[in-house]
Amino acid sequence: MRLSGRLHHDPDAAGQAGGLREPRGLGARRLALMAARWAILTGALVLAVAGSAPAHSLLLESSPGAGSVVTASPPELSLRFNNRIEKKLSTIRLRDEHGAARPATVRVADGSADWLTATVDVLPAGAWRVEWRVLSTDGHVVSGSFSFRVAP
Structure with a gap:
């Protein structure tokens, strides 16, 4: 059919x-x-x-402050973010004006969850660059940098 x-x-x-x-x-x-x-x-x-x-972490303030001139070497670097960060997976690096790295040890157990603090050795006079990288609690990695100057 x-x-x-x-x-x-x-x-x-x-x-x-x-x-x-x-x-x-x-x-x-x-x-x-x-x-x-x-x-x-x-x-x-x-x-x-x-x-x-x-939810991404934003740097709200730091000590020493971005662009600041300090008269003595700071004993630590402190960064405050707009939300909680995973301190164990976050870093702070310190570089001199020639780009050479200087030790900065992150203190994981210190302070509230939105602060990242690192101890540093005595810094000689000059320009210093702080490079930070944090893991936000939303899982995103955020990084940035700022500079300050030690001028006794």
């Missing part, structure tokens, strides 16, 4: 397809389901973007 080439083009096409096709366009129920899916996906995307943006 041969079917006509007009299958699914007749006015009774729904009957030819066993009642599985709707003869004209999408049904109201299907449109409502598609609209609901889009609303859920859009809402999830907005929440994901809004929830993650403020």
